[in-house]
Amino acid sequence: MASSRDDFIIAIRSAFLKKSTQQKFSLLTLVSISIAIIILSSLELKAIKYLKIGINEIVYRSSFVVSIPENFLKDTFIEISDYTTFFRDYKKKKEELSDLKSKNIFSEITQYENKELKELINDYVSSSDKILAKIIVDHDSPFLKSIIINKGSKDNIVIGTNIYDQSYLVGRVIEVNYKTSRVLLLSDLNSNVPVTIAPQNIQAIITGSGDASATIKYIKDGVLDNFTDKSIVYTSGTGAIFKSGIPIGKVKIVENNDLKSYQVDFYTDFSQLKYVFAEIITKTDIKKKDQETSSNQKTPIDAKLKILEEELAIIEQSNLKFKSENESLKSQINDLKNKMISFKNENEIQKEKIKQFNIDTDELEFLRLNLIYSRKCQSRKLFSTGFEVGTPEYKKCILNKGKKIND
Secondary structure (H helix, E strand, C coil): CHHHHHHHHHHHHHHHHHCCHHHHHHHHHHHHHHHHHHHHHHCCCHHHHHHHHHHHHHHHHHHHHHHHHHHHHHHHHHHHHHHHHHHHHHHHHHHHHHHHHHHHHHHHHHHHHHHHHHHHHHHHHHCCCEEEEEEEEEEECCCCEEEEECCCHHHCCCCCCEEEECCEEEEEEEEECCCCEEEEECCCCCCEEEEEEECCCEEEEEEECCCCEEEEECCCCCCHHHCCCCCEEEECCHHHCCCCCCEEEEEEEEEECCEEEEEEEECCCHHHCCEEEEECCCCCCHHHHHHHHHCCCCCHHHHHHHHHHHHHHHHHHHHHHHHHHHHHHHHHHHHHHHHHHHHHHHHHHHHHHHHHHHHHHHHHHHHHHHHHHHHHHECCCCCCCCECCCCHHHHHHHHCCCCCCCC
């Protein structure tokens, strides 16, 4: 205890010794005021009590006034924090919604592509001479209209292979690689196609113009006036470049200052192509075909022969059935003939009976009348006015009831 008091005294003394006179006075004043406040606070005086209450009220109100901006700043900070959290959640939800929309759009695109692929595959299955190809590069420029497909020599693609958009002609292969091929479209300036224009049945050549139409060339003068908007253009097969009868487009009449021009609008929109069909012409190896035939594999000819044999067997069975029915009909006809003959015989007998009955009736009538008129008609020796019995004249006289009629 003594040591702590000594330490306190030493600390005060060192504080007074190191300070200047003004600092020493200020420190002494503060110490004196502190001691006085401690002494006064321990006294139970009303003045001091009221002073405490006043000081506490001033401190309370001062702290309340000071806490107003603090509370405002605190509430503002909380609101800003809430707004920040809300904005962060909103931004997150917006990103999630955008992600869901993109997934939905991707799903719709996938469904559409699946539907398109199903239609193309169905058409591919129904046409065994065509294979489905995807367009991987589209060279679209004012001077070059071509596409590159993902089929090449490994898929039996050769130069000149016809390319289709389902049923419509698109172009032909002009360059072949192992896995890819280049297709020259009908709209290219270098494309020339021999065509037939129906229903006029006019032969012509169309040339690509670089857009969605083609120009009609090499046609006789005066023939263009026969074209209408309903005229259809399809390949003629001339030159053996394209197969005949493939639809290409229809004739379009363009009027400009009383001048008519004729062009062909393609059925296919080349800018929207995604998939095409390549027509494969397979060359059958004769030796391989002979080997397949010798290995008892059924060919289309064998199947056709089998069908013909089955049809022949059916025809033979039908002939046998017809023969048996014919024999039955013949026997029925013979029976009918016999019945008709029997009926005729019976009819003749009935006629004879009727005739005999009529004769018997006449005889009976003659005998009855003879009893009555015999005297009148019979001849006498003295008078020769009658007829001799048994003569036709006598019979006639009797039937006439005794009247003598001279022929």
